[in-house]
Amino acid sequence: MWHTVLLSLLAGVVGGNALPHFLRGLTRRRYPNLTGNGPVPNLIAGWSGLVLAGVIGAFAGPASHPAWSFGAIAVGVLLIGLFHAGPGAFGRREPGATS
Template structure:
């Protein structure tokens, strides 16, 4: 059961992390990625993340431990989301950058 929980947790982390890369890739927008910040590397990273997520879910015995597996996957998605929202992929917060640009007059909200 512990292996199923771990695999489900990692599936949540990878799936939630893959989502923004996939979306930025198919919308041809730049986004920080270890393979390059342009659309194609982000699309490939998102796609690979989704494939890895599916493989992890396949090997986790989700039907046998449905509630625990769901909770572990949800916790993984929550933690990677909080990490990106607070720290960011490369250690800087986008929110602070946007606020600084607004104060300097370079970016107007809304």
């Protein structure tokens, strides 16, 4: 059961982190990214992260413990969301700064 919970938590974190990159790429907006801040690198990084989250989630074995798996994914997404809403990977933005 613990491998299911840990892999599901990791899948939630990876998927939650990939989502802002994917959405910024779709909306053609710049966003900090290791491979470049433009829309295309963000779209590719976001898509890759979503695919990776799906693969990790599949290896987690959610059928054996579906409630624990869903809960761990939800906590992982919440944790990475709080990180992005708080300090984020690149520090807190100044008030009134546009993105």
